[in-house]
Amino acid sequence: MMSKNLSEEPLQQPVPEKSSPGEILRRTRKERGLSVEDVIAELGVTKATLSALESDDFDRLPSPLFVKGYAKTYCALLGLADQDLLESLEQSMSEQGIHQREPAIKFPPAPNKIGHFFKNALPLAALTILVVIILLLVIQAADKIKLPFFDNDKPLLDSAKSAVLSMKPAMASVMDQEFDGLDVKADKQDILQTLILDVAQQSWVEVFDATGDLLIADLQPSGTQLEISGEAPFKVSLGYAQGVQIRYGGKVVPVLNIGTDNTAVVNVGLDANLEN
Template sequence: MSDTGAEDQAAPAGPGTVTRPGRMLAEARMAKGLTLAEVAAQLKLSPSQVAALEADDYGSLPGPVFVRGFIRNYARLLEQDPEQLSGGLDLPNASAPATAALPLSRDIPFPPRKTGSWRPYAAVLLVAVLLATAYEIFYAEPPEVLVSAPPSPAAPAERLAESVNAGRTAELPAGTAGAADVATNSATPETPAAEPGARDERPEPQGQAAPLAAGMAEVHFVFDAASWVEVRDRGERILLSQLNAAGTEQRVTGRPPLSVVVGNAKDVQMTYNGKPFDLAPHTRVEVARFVLE
């Protein structure tokens, strides 16, 4: 560019001349080796706003007051005369006060707002708590609580009869043993044979358990509310494993030790070999676990 051309551009605008400072600002910026982005960063504007200033596109900018301020700041940055560049601008409504605030630039990135980031963690925590509770109720190793089975009612009577017979046999002399046997046999009344076709009309008792075989034990449950029960015998064979409805009963017979798990234990009544059994001492988190010996 010649010196004459530079002086013509730097000369103040005469009367009736409309100053267009955009080209002067663009040439001054390029002379200093600055880019639009660098100027925008220093002026706190967006690159599109700086480009609008250089193109004299004032309609895309906020208003006359802001345009004059932008041009002055831009001129100071490029070490130009602010009054020379902004004084002769012919802008509509230049004296009107600015009522609109400077809009946010679309080119300035803003970090996205993070919302609801705690919800996935809360869901994972809830699932972990539920899994831990289920494991504690159904899969935790039962405590080693050994409960001795009450003796069968028939056992004392059998032992007493054996001891009495042994005592009588010891008191009799050897020579009179045969006579004693004869007397015993003769004292025993003969039972008449039942007539063919005769039937025993005595009704069988209702609701009573059958006599237990030797070495077996019986557990009787009465459910006041729904309850899950599992019973295993000494060989870990499952004797009962099901959900029982309210108002029902279950009888389980097996060879002890019996491993028992009772859910909702507070609403279950239990007897062991005919004797009431208290579930409360063995209950934890509404589940009773124990071993019956």
């Protein structure tokens, strides 16, 4: 019986040890030609934190939430797919008894409703008492001193009524003036006209109305439609006249006298010759 040749027996290959997340990051960094300083500048971490991350030293790292955030950003910097590495990282932390802890939320203490009531009610009560005292002093003074709006020969209430009645004509006059002002505003609103500008190509637009008010002055982008209300006639200045169409009273206003620089000034609302 021939002895078996030992050299013909299959050699036992060592099982490659699975690399840890930190080792993968460190090895890939060196393969990419990045220094520790390069990574620190990009991640915004300290050298000690980066060293702990690359050596899987979780005791020197912050909470797992931050660790996974650093690892995810590090993978993006190195061009690595992060899903498998993050799963391996979470498993490594779990094996060492490190788990993500939910952040503690501190709720403010319940408000003291009684204290809040007194805090708001006491100043109001003090103010009310002060007003009552002042009124009593005024009434007492009115009984002893002849005040302009009170007749000492009449009860205080009747005197107050007389004072109010005497003020009615003046109040009516003021109210009439206010209503007159409203009528003027309404009349002015009736004479306002609307100017429509369709900006097909970007152009500077500047519009004055008959009162000299500047209604708009701005660079308008292509595709803009402007509705401008004011008192006619309008003075319209265009930076790129060929790119803007003017409509007034439902009709197109021709833009004439366009300069060599494509600018134009158009007076709208002066019985101009309108295009249908």
